[in-house]
Amino acid sequence: MDPAALLALVRDELAPDLGDGVVTTDADVVAAHSRDEALFCPDDGAVALVRARTVADVQATMRFASRHAVPVVPQGARTGLSGGANAVPGCLLLSVASMTRVLDLDPGERTITVEPGVINADLKEAVAEHGLSYPPDPGSVAISSIGGNVATNAGGLCCVKYGVTRDYVRALQVVLADGTLTTIGARTAKGVAGLDVRSLFVGSEGTLGIIVSITLRLVPLVPQPLTAVATFADERAGATTVSAFMAAGAQPSMLESLDRTSLQMLNAYGDFGLDAHAGAMLLIQSDGAGSREAALAEVETFTRHAEAQGALEVAFSDDAADSEALVAARRLAQTAYEHYARSHGGGQLLDDVCVPREQLPIFYERLDRIRTATGLTIAAVAHAGDGNLHPSIFFSTTDPDEVARARRAFDEIMQVGLELGGTITGEHGVGHLKRGWLARELDEGNRGIHRAVKAALDPLGILNPGTMFADL
Template sequence: MIMSRIEARRDEDTVAAGSLVDRLLGGLPPEAVLTDPDVTASYAHDMASFCPAGSPAVVVLPRTVEQVQHVMRTATALRVPVVPQGARTGLSGAANATDGCIVLSLTKMDRILEISPVDRIAVVEPGVVNATLSRAVGEHGLYYPPDPSSWETCTIGGNIGTASGGLCCVKYGVTAEYVLGLDVVLADGRLLSTGRRTAKGVAGYDLTRLFVGSEGSLGIVVRAVLALRPKPPGQLVLAAEFASGTAACDAVCRIMAGGHVPSLLELMDRTTVRAVNAMTRMGLPESTEALLLAAFDTTDPAADLAAVGALCEAAGATRVVPAEDAAESELLLQARRMSLVALEAVTGTTMIDDVCVPRSRLGELIEGVERIAEKHRLTIGVVAHAGDGNTHPTVCFDAADPEESRRARESFDEIMALGLELGGTITGEHGVGVLKKEWLAREIGPVGVELHQAVKQVFDPLNLLNPGKLF
């Protein structure tokens, strides 16, 4: 009897999946609808550890707004959840599939529709790769500042979904500050346009900002109007070595309090430096406990670096080395961009935290992470957008060892708790997704959760868009 019920349920699931695929094929070309289980399984999750992922019923790869609308109308009619995805470079499980869902991959919508040097805007589809956009606008003497470490592969749609940041945020700000307007397909298939393409505009509620960072839970971004800046001069980088992370954080405080505006201010601890050397053979100084990278893209970067170098020495830097040229500067930046990949190679698995604290409390966080690593007998490398107070403590562990995995998860949670105690936030740029749902509730409180849920209900009353994420 039990086996008969299971077989009957499987038959029902097969019929339902067939009906879903047939409906999708009514408005999508066959090559845009993927049903091979081996193929669809490769779309099940992003790059985050410890985040459950289900098995999608189908993966669709639309190329037009109309095709996205068709997918959402079909999903609404059949009450099928939809998980929007970009390049799946995320680190919080926000792009993870749920069982029986439609995975809506937007990577084929990858056109740059317009670049306007006069209006200083770009109009793009969500699948445009960040680095592709940066290079394209650079040909017009313009600059799109947000640059996550995964900029060579991550998409603008994913950047918008997670409100991502990057190395240059200390001077230029995060993704949210560059999104002027959006076209969004709502859960029922309607098309909503928000924002503007003008330099100023305050008509109505700022729905554009509401969608930025919503992790695909309110609508599907299909077009974005992005603000651009004039392309800055090439930057020069300074590397300063410190005998402790605390001393490096003191230097960060001195630099910011002194009114300096570096184009980046990044920190790598000893564990991270050694991991990068092991992977790249770059020859970074392994004797240092903390390596601080500062850069300026001003008209006289050498003078700015000299001033910052003096502040680093006053904070106890054991060595300060300005890059001699752009090539040496780029080498240092490449080392920083490789940090998270290099740390993952230490044990094969990492949990990457994303705690952001006030700059004045950065040293306390670094010290706290050291204590947590010692307590749990784990390797935890720290790399940080130090100028923002945004740290990425990265827990390295053996996923095949249940005991070590347990300690990794406990240390991850303790780092988030420490960040909140220091007046910070559980995520500065990676998003909440599945990984930090419980911690979002702790940060925003019960009233905040209630209002988030109310907003979700307005845009997605059937809870079809990326269910199970955020809260």
């Protein structure tokens, strides 16, 4: 539809149907809400922003959009890293960021039901008072919302032991493309009545419907872990330690790695006491499911595996403050990357692939080859225990050749992920950024299923076009 015509319809038909201040057509405000944190994704052309406060607001917006075949881009906190919340021409932005109520907290059944705009960290805090934990902890834990976490099936550092967002979703309320409100999944611990439609919506990135309430399973308070850190001469030794340790039956609650370049950037950013000569660092936590004895045994096993791979140094701590200090460097890697990028051309392209753990040493070799071939600086942190790697490619945003090489490196990293038996995205999602690559990962049968399901649930194709289905 012509943008001017849509604008008139929004003002005459949609805005009066919603309350005061729910619809914004101010161009600056709309533009400011037109994207998430990803680079290289278009974000032009949104006509209006709907800040839904209620389920009814969402339903009215979708009924309007269906009536006039208007594209709708669902948005939460817009902290995503794949352009999954970016505007497309002639679209409505539909934000649920203001829907932040806790609807129900049931410590007996260990569930919480929230609106999608609740921030992950706030939810964690709310349940901790009841002796409960919600484990999923994406890097964006302090700023990302549960609705977005569910829509992208967000991961994090704890996944190696505690799983991903999907493993905690019991039931959802979703508004479908035509405005229908439906409840999917079951509140109970078990339930097999019908298809698992709930899981279909988890990770669907706003392409099948708008999630308006979420019932999550909680677990008893996760125990304080022991923390250990090991440094190595190179990434291969660290990666081999990871695969050998895990193959021996380890169940760490965290197992992260930083490569040589990441350590250098952290050292340049601040004094974290990191070995300037190390080629890799592993950071492990073990909570022993509450048993200090079990946690200690696991950390000792880790130490043996690290030493067998020639670790430069292994140290551990059972003091909570010390442990947090050890983890701080890992958590600040992205900040250190930004610090580096500011003085090196400004560009940082963050990738996200997942490979079988045993392929980690080979992945680092292949990453070195990509560094050589593109001549670019690439740093990599990894949720190593899951084989989930986040290489960051640095480049000058004003040098078209560097930009082209950065994009090539980004693609080659996905190609290596696929060649090693892995996936193009472990936890960040497809969005706009990787839509062209999804078709390379899914076989024709699976692409057909995707297209059929999308056509069945969104026959007009109005839900988040331009993202994962655009090139299928």
